Amino acid sequence: METLTVEQIAERIWLSIAERRLRPGMRLKETELAEVFAVSRARVRQVLAMLERDGLVVIESHKGAVVAKPGVEDAKDIFHVRSAVEQRVLERLIGQLDAAKMVEMFEHVARERIANNSNNQREIIKLSGGFHVMLAEMAEAEFLCSLMRDLVSRTSLISAAFRDSNQHNCGPDEHELILLHLKNGDLQAAKKAMADHLEHVESALRLAQDREPPRSLRDALV
Amino acid sequence: METLTVEQIAERIWLSIAERRLRPGMRLKETELAEVFAVSRARVRQVLAMLERDGLVVIESHKGAVVAKPGVEDAKDIFHVRSAVEQRVLERLIGQLDAAKMVEMFEHVARERIANNSNNQREIIKLSGGFHVMLAEMAEAEFLCSLMRDLVSRTSLISAAFRDSNQHNCGPDEHELILLHLKNGDLQAAKKAMADHLEHVESALRLAQDREPPRSLRDALV
DNA sequence: GGTGCCATTATTGTTGACAATAATGTAGAC
DNA sequence: GTCTACATTATTGTCAACAATAATGGCACC
Structure with missing residues (x-):
């Protein structure tokens, strides 16, 4: 082995x-x-x-x-920073696009859709986070890329901590919409679609209060 | 030892x-x-x-x-992200301020000034970077804090790579100006002062071209 | 019966030795 | 003389044993 x-x-x-x-x-x-x-x-x-x-x-x-x-405040901060960074990624991306990249991006969404239809949770999680990292990679900005990786993994944790069910919340349709706007060269529309998308993800969580039961006696008292 | x-x-x-x-x-x-x-x-x-x-x-x-x-593009990206993050820090900070924090912040600038007068390069470097990290710490947002630490260290590297002399470029006067605006509760003015400050730091560098001589033969050829 | 102290145990932190890999230098063939 | 193949060396990657530390449980004492 x-x-x-x-x-x-x-x-x-x-x-x-x-x-x-x-x-x-x-x-x-x-x-x-x-x-x-x-x-x-x-x-x-x-x-x-x-x-x-x-x-x-x-x-x-x-x-x-x-x-x-993560606490509720952590979650809100990360979402706020993330939305700002995602906007920046799109700004850079619009100037770096070519046909090959476009194809690859749509293929990624296609894979997301397949995973979604077959309800393969593991693939869904990997691919829906991967979408945003891919955007950063294609923007060809080293730092934005590593920052996005960081933000995505932190978002995963927040999502796991505050989401009600095991359902994912980052569907392929909204990703595809962003790509369509990018394909049309409409940066503003793409940014809007991204902002909406992130807002949907955030609002799918229950960030109003800490609902998590304590994991141990110590947690309940400290 | x-x-x-x-x-x-x-x-x-x-x-x-x-x-x-x-x-x-x-x-x-x-x-x-x-x-x-x-x-x-x-x-x-x-x-x-x-x-x-x-x-x-x-x-x-x-x-x-x-x-x-770091390349020129890396540098520009990091400065761009940094300015966005610093703005966010100030937004959060304005709601978290109290007298004790204010005192501590002015004391920090005072230490910067002492180091500046005695031309203690090591202290100058530590303190001028530390100022921005301190702001993030006082904003009491864990993630912003670690992100700012990251950005400051990357900025140090960029500064070392692209700056002409060994002179520092992050003086105490501009830091103090930001604090004064914060003390007055004028968020907009503070944000403006911060943006100006970062722009000064960036424009003190020679980001127009890669001036660094190659460090090895390999670098010269690859 | 509860409480503080000490021994035990479980877990993390550290180290040095060994294996794997890439860079360097050398000798032989053409 | 130059190039290739091989041997050597320098450097990083890996591991398993050992030391240090904090959590656990038992015991005496109040």
């Missing part, structure tokens, strides 16, 4: 969080993860460090890692 | 980059760093991973770490 790379393990954990199999506040013991993924603890440590930088887990010295538990 | 922590080493390296003692493209060998700071290679590795996430170094598999060499 091939040993998993750091990135592969990180993605697996990210997916588990997005699928709400790993809930905010849950502890991630190094030895446990090492056994599950059949790798050394050193590698698990790298993975956890990476997940921490993406805001998915928090690590306390000599205490270990737990899945991060 | 006390062994240095990961953060301390990272700061030392960051300072060296900001002071242009470490130039973009320079190689950072693990064993070398381990000797210099008298720590194990494992710790150096953690430091390098941290610096990579901050965009200060790039790590290639089996090749090692080199000081990042």
